[in-house]
Amino acid sequence: MTSINASADVARATERLRPVFGDRLLLPTHDRFASASRIWNCAITHRPVAIVRCLDNDDVRAAVLTARECDVPLSVCGGGHDWAGRALRDGGLVLDLSGMGQVAVDTGVGTATVGGGAHIGDVSGAARQHGLATPTGTVRTVGMAGLTLAGGYGPLCGRYGLAVDNLLRADVVLADGRLVTASPDGDAELFWALRGGGGNFGVVTSLMFRLHELPTVLAGMMLFPFAQAATVLAGYREIVATAADEATIMAGFLPNPDGPPLVFLCPMWSGADLAEGERLIAGLERLGNPVMSQIAATPYHDALSMFDGAMREGNHYRLRTRWLSHLSEAAAEELTDAAAQIASPYSAISMHHFHGAAARVGQTETAFGLRTDHLLVEIVGAWAPEDAEAGYGDWADQTSQRLAPLALPGGYPNLLGADEPERVPPSYGPNYERLVSAKRRYDPDNIFASAVPTLAV
Structure with missing residues (x-):
């Protein structure tokens, strides 16, 4: 009975997604599905049932609400570099953000606005043109959002801090479909949680980073x-x-x-x-x-x-x-x-x-x-x-x-x-209970269950 219900849920979700995404909705029968569902760690054998290639916040919102209302597991694929394969869920719907990889540098205020699907190399390359940089990890093909949200170690951390320490704001589609901007002046609790708590609270569609003068x-x-x-x-x-x-x-x-x-x-x-x-x-x-x-x-x-x-x-x-x-x-x-x-x-x-x-x-x-x-x-x-x-x-x-x-x-x-x-709570020390409280506030039904890290709710 469970498999019948699951099939019905997937069919219902597919029917809702098709008018929104057209040929950007990929199903297992599609000739591009195999390549689209492959991440860098080929040891991962998770098999999603559908992939939607998102181009903007409206796409993300439509996909999140469909997955939630049709009871289909959801995962988000930005750079696709989580080694454990949490960007893919068995029987799930994948939100592919690779079409949201834009980077806009504002030299006047020294910031870079980065799409949720941008890679480290996209960010460092755009900043390089102006003699600027922001802390990143070391591998240019890693997703900037995924790197940042759990911390973001890298070779500039001694001088400028972690990637997360240079995050100024983030646009997030929450589990209930709302688009919010997290910053010190807007939803400060979500902004606190995002800076280390990973993708547990919503789909981060855009991030703004502080840039530093660093020509060489x-x-x-x-x-x-x-x-x-x-x-x-x-x-x-x-x-x-x-x-x-x-x-x-x-x-x-x-x-x-x-x-x-x-x-x-x-x-x-x-x-x-x-x-x-x-x-x-x-x-x-x-x-x-x-x-x-x-x-x-x-x-x-x-x-x-x-x-x-x-x-x-x-x-x-x-x-x-x-x-x-x-x-x-x-x-x-x-x-x-x-x-x-x-x-x-x-x-x-x-x-x-x-x-x-x-x-x-x-x-x-x-x-x-x-x-x-x-x-x-x-x-x-x-x-x-x-x-x-x-x-x-x-x-x-x-x-x-x-x-x-x-x-x-x-x-x-x-x-x-x-x-x-069991290693997650001590990783956050005195911050863990506050982080779990934020998870319960922003994602009480654990829609983003595949996010890094695993939080008990």
């Missing part, structure tokens, strides 16, 4: 032999402990087709004094004997290109994450041991450096939960589809488990899996 950064990549891991990571620990706001430095391990993994350091200096940045680079190079060091002054948008190949389309992925208060000797040893076991040519470990301006935001000013200096460890298990039985996903799980006794509670919500709901 000093950035690039250094690679060291695996045998020098202990020395390089010990030096890295000392340097990041006292790093200037203008210096944000990633570190970790990358696979090496010719032997053991390589240790990488990825510094970005965003200060005006390039000579000071060059001294920082020289100090990092002295931590070992780099097999490669390519650092240059370049526009921020161009600097991000070094990560363009980081997420290979068509691969399978399992991501895990831990927060470290600092890179202790024990944590460095665990990470090095885990890196020694990397067998996939695509798996990697990255540490994202959180400090400076991002750490000076009060813990309760936004929903984002951790405002003290720390390292975000991103554990990327990745493999080609033909290697599905090789256990590379298990390696990611085991590495996370080994780090757990050394880690802070919780973790970065954008990287927590849907199978880790």
